[in-house]
Amino acid sequence: xxxxxxxxxxxxxxxxxxxxxxxxxxxxxxxxxxxxxxxxxxxxxxxxxxxxxxxxxxxxxxxxxxxxxxxxxxxxxxxxxxxxxxxxxxxxxxxxxxxxxxxxxxxxxxxxxxxxxxxxxxxxxxxxxxxxxxxxxxxxxxxxxxxxxxxxxxxxxxxxxxxxxxxxxxxxxxxxxxxxxxxxxxxxxxxxxxxxxxxxxxxxxxxxxxxxxxxxxxxxxxxxxxxxxxxxxxxxxxxxxxxxxxxxxxxxxxxxxxxxxxxxxxxxxxxxxxxxxxxxxxxxxxxxxxxxxxxxxxxxxxxxxxxxxxxxxxxxxxxxxxxxxxxxxxxxxxxxxxxxxxxxxxxxxxxxxxxxxxxxxxxxxxxxxxxxxxxxxxxxxxxxxxxxxxxxxxxxxxxxxxxxxxxxxxxxxxx
Amino acid sequence: xxxxxxxxxxxxxxxxxxxxxxxxxxxxxxxxxxxxxxxxxxxxxxxxxxxxxxxxxxxxxxxxxxxxxxxxxxxxxxxxxxxxxxxxxxxxxxxxxxxxxxxxxxxxxxxxxxxx
Numbered sequence: 001x002x003x004x005x006x007x008x009x010x011x012x013x014x015x016x017x018x019x020x021x022x023x024x025x026x027x028x029x030x031x032x033x034x035x036x037x038x039x040x041x042x043x044x045x046x047x048x049x050x051x052x053x054x055x056x057x058x059x060x061x062x063x064x065x066x067x068x069x070x071x072x073x074x075x076x077x078x079x080x081x082x083x084x085x086x087x088x089x090x091x092x093x094x095x096x097x098x099x100x101x102x103x104x105x106x107x108x109x110x111x112x113x114x115x116x117x118x119x120x121x122x123x124x125x126x127x128x129x130x131x132x133x134x135x136x137x138x139x140x141x142x143x144x145x146x147x148x149x150x151x152x153x154x155x156x157x158x159x160x161x162x163x164x165x166x167x168x169x170x171x172x173x174x175x176x177x178x179x180x181x182x183x184x185x186x187x188x189x190x191x192x193x194x195x196x197x198x199x200x201x202x203x204x205x206x207x208x209x210x211x212x213x214x215x216x217x218x219x220x221x222x223x224x225x226x227x228x229x230x231x232x233x234x235x236x237x238x239x240x241x242x243x244x245x246x247x248x249x250x251x252x253x254x255x256x257x258x259x260x261x262x263x264x265x266x267x268x269x270x271x272x273x274x275x276x277x278x279x280x281x282x283x284x285x286x287x288x289x290x291x292x293x294x295x296x297x298x299x300x301x302x303x304x305x306x307x308x309x310x311x312x313x314x315x316x317x318x319x320x321x322x323x324x325x326x327x328x329x330x331x332x333x334x335x336x337x338x339x340x341x342x343x344x345x346x347x348x349x350x351x352x353x354x355x356x357x358x359x360x361x362x363x364x365x366x367x368x369x370x371x372x373x374x375x376x377x378x379x380x381x382x383x384x385x386x387x388x389x390x391x392x393x394x395x396x397x398x399x400x401x402x403x404x405x406x407x408x409x410x411x412x413x414x415x
Numbered sequence: 416x417x418x419x420x421x422x423x424x425x426x427x428x429x430x431x432x433x434x435x436x437x438x439x440x441x442x443x444x445x446x447x448x449x450x451x452x453x454x455x456x457x458x459x460x461x462x463x464x465x466x467x468x469x470x471x472x473x474x475x476x477x478x479x480x481x482x483x484x485x486x487x488x489x490x491x492x493x494x495x496x497x498x499x500x501x502x503x504x505x506x507x508x509x510x511x512x513x514x515x516x517x518x519x520x521x522x523x524x525x526x527x528x529x530x531x
Contacts, residue, residue, distance in 0.1 A: 123504055170526050171416045173503035181505065 236294030242277035424520025
């Protein structure tokens, strides 16, 4: 008899689409992250009752916003230290009174950029920022995020409450940083979005039903790009993720094993995503301010647009890795450069380059896998097998272990 | 908001008295103090005597018990503090980054509780 299910679905869709904007605007009104979150939840519960009875209002977002503000006033009035909050109530009542009667959703200002920078503030733990951004900006439920990170609902809820508590008590500002600190703070935002993506990317296996974190990361990057247009590193990150995601369907084989780039079925790569990513990175690089995400996206574009593994422009890839190393020295970039060199100049040249990396990367599985591959290509079978054994021992994933074992099995006898 | 910046360092990690680096280190402290004062954010700031001069006190069963040495048994010891009054955490962190010992040890920035 009730319409609560369709109303519930409509509400979930509104939260996904517009929840971040509503929350961001409420935080501006209330100057309190947790109170904004709680009042929005109150408004959603109220909507479930009222909309189930009388149908969806003309402008659902405006309805939710107005209700959330009233709920905030109720909460403030109930609070033990009401006198201290009386000023806040007066301000809210003024906002509600001054609000135009026209119920246009578009009249709600968009403060999501402030929200993103606050959720990704470097004073918060990175994993906490990931969870908070997914909850507050992407509009996922606490339960969905808990499932995605394989923790209990309670501990995820506690982590989110603790984060909002720190934001308010430590005085993390609710604002877009000034020009002087902006580059550094933007780096933190991009790192959080890329963490979301990598979490989804590495979670390829397992029976757990997880929300698609890769899609969420791309959605967040699109949002950031629309709120801060023409920033080359934002475009670079979005391009990078689009191109990785375009190949995701071919990374795992039928038996759950990892499939190497050279063996992937290129006809099954998502052409539309690749084209969008490639155009995006080209536009970003033309702005003349290259950065690590743009360069990694440029490499991904070379891979994605190559007709075959053999046709890949390895020389160009090696050059870009060299540029990346100059910009942000990192032994993993150097290892990737070694791989590119092995295809442009040969395995022997690459083996010379990989040796100096041994002290820093001894505990890193791909280092041993790359070394094993180089040794195998040079016909040094028994050394290659030793290196594969090390790689398999270091691997954390079954799909990867199977992949490495298959590679090891292909080494010609002898050596 | 008021913030306390607690300055921690391993004894002997910053330039020692009598070395040429020590002069520059002290000049950097002076420059930082001047910047804090000029911007009107400095409430108080002091350096502490070495941790070996500390006495730790507990009252148990109504009786004070003392222990020779600092409370925290860690390599890095509290060596001094500042109290800043500034708009938000970003400002507090910006001032804390000017504390020269931050380059050798660590500075913990904590909001001071406001009971208002």
